[in-house]
Amino acid sequence: MRADPRGVLTGVHFMDGDHACCEGALAAGARFAAGYPITPSTEVVERFAARIPTIGGVFIQMEDELAASIAILGAVWAGAKAFTVTSGPGFSLMMEHVGLAVMTETPCVIVNVQRGGPSTGLPTLPAQGDMMQARWGSHGDYEIIALSPNSPQECFDLTVRAFNLAEKYRTPVMFMMDEVVGHMTEKVVIPPAEEIEVYPRRYTRKSPGEYKPFEPCEDLVPEMVRAGTGYRFHITGVTHDERGYPLINPEAQDKLVRRLKEKIRRAAGELAFYEEEGTDAADVIVVSYGITSRVAQRAIDLARAKGIRVGKLRLITIWPFPDEKIRELARRTGAFVVPELNLGQIVREVERAAAGAARTYAVPHAGGTVHRPEQILSVIEEAAR
């Protein structure tokens, strides 16, 4: 279906990534947000708080991130599209409800504008240190979807996509920004509402008597209902059967957890968004994401000027990790170079997926600023030798 025009600020804007993310959420149909202030993400909800009373909806500033991350789940079960926004310390607190959202298959978007950690770390400075937390941060075994934008334009475009994927797969989607992308101001083009595709909630057409809240469709995703419509349904964070009733035994656990993982895993191919360029005859391929991809571009240009055949793979989807793409590239290149604003997270995934078919080089950085292009260039040169 098409976007509700009331939430779409059609036009050409000069806007930062945080604000563009908010506009993306509004365009996608989010009419409820709950937040707790934290640098460098607060501008997203500040804008939402200013905009939503002119559109029709609710913003609530909760008492902490635990509350914000579950208030949105309540709003979703009432029928709203909803999201919350945070940075590292708040992201840690939200992990409890990432798990609840996964277990109850509650579609929602959690935005993390990453800053340096651990703990309070670098409140105002960039990092990409939460990439593994986005994947594994809540307890138990599950799959997740995570996207990483590298410009304010993508903060808009991919926020819309994040909401759509959340609805399609009935899962929380992690939107992994970083401080630089969040605070960088660039041109952002917001198209007319009729050009924005919005994935509707997968409401059931079954009658209350026939409907089971966790009976999967062919793609393993169950249909949804909302409170107050006569279905008198039950949802729980406890391992449950298709009726949503708690069922605490190994068989129920196996059936449920396998399905929750498989509904994402089997879609990994169609979820693999990336930007690829010059990889055909590349001796080295730089794999990057978020703000680091823009520094990497400069390093790639410098390396090419020196005659090195360098390709580019910019990851947009981080989770599920695009194993297939890396595997395919590993067969026809010599090495991967993976710069990121952490001391080695996604590089491990690249190395795992490459499975020895190509060498893998990290370009680690503890965060606080971005790489210098020369740091990446020198590793490209080393990898090309």
Added chain:
Amino acid sequence: MIETEDLVEAPPQNPVEPYLRTDRLPHIWCPGCGIGTSLNCFVRALIESKEDLDRLAVVSGIGCSGRVAGYVAFDSFHTTHGRAVPFATGLKLANPALKVVVYSGDGDLFAIGGNHIIHAARRNVDIKVICVNNFLYAMTGGQSGPTTPPSSITTTSPYGGFEPAFNLPHLMDAAGAVYVARWTTFHVRQLTRAMIEILHKPGFCFIEVLSPCPTLYERRNKLGDGLDTMKYYKEKSKIRHGAPTSEVALDKRGEIIVGKFVDRNRPEYLELMRAQHRAQLGDRFVEAPACLCD
């Protein structure tokens, strides 16, 4: 000799049965536990209240009382430990037509969930909180909590507790709840009436329901069984409506002040939000639709 006709007549159905997920029975609660009694009162209150039960949502946290959401045949949400109140807040604000009841225990609502409940009361979110207070963590085997009376024996206070306990009505009164009452599971009629009152009263309402936990609290403290606790409730409870909440603190087997302590009116959250935005934005203000699903 008994005639066959005398045997085939079906007993009248318990009036609360249609409102319970009977396919989930038997429940997990122990003999003598008061949670089931409180639930019986709740369902009878719902029947008498004439509320549209398709629009009722029951939200629980974790614990013995947290199991209530799983047994009622309404839209019901069994959430995470301590977070029923913020879940209920999101549910209510996104669809104000829902009647949202939080049903949970003292540890869930006032230890791990303590921060959330005071803020919901401060905001006057239109949710109804029923707190079954059995004085300890029962689901995990009887540990002490913020309501455990000093000197009580629990698994984590094996030599007797020494931490002061919360006075829940006082806390809720101070935080801004518009309705605060306390009853015990002995006072089934008064409790039912109080539940009907909060279903009809806008704003953040709170009822504390004192309940025996014969398996873990009474037994370890040599206070008898569920029936003995009922006798204690009967003998030591004093009804004092309007009592200052600062005077209703509990101690181990002392006097229990019960009644409706607070019943006042204050604009609820969404009313305040709309009024403020309308005043500041004028024509630019757009009222949220009746349900954010629209």
